[in-house]
Amino acid sequence: MTALILSPNITTPDDFYADLIAAHEGLSDEESDAFNARLILILANHIGDQDVLNEALNTAR
Template sequence: MSRLELSPNFSDPDAFYAALTEAHRERSEADSERINARLILLLANHIGEQQVLEEALSIAAADSEQPR
């Protein structure tokens, strides 16, 4: 049973960030939301394990509840 990897695991985080921001450049808010939704579903499919996905969702949802 896998656990969610929480340690830094990017081979090149700056390159990924640059590609992500470029994918959103000059897009409408609705287009950006569609890109994010598709990206989430593609990565969730790649992970595949329900328990890992639920752990990630729980962590992401808890973080969004924190005051800013």
């Protein structure tokens, strides 16, 4: 079973973070929330594995 990766796994973290914040630029609070929801669903689909997704849900709590 694949486990949820909690060690650093993003090659260029500063680039990713800047892109993430930039993606929200100009959005209202409501639009940002909706954007985040879509983003989570897209990433969840990419992960696929239900055990990993449950582990992620628990980690975020």
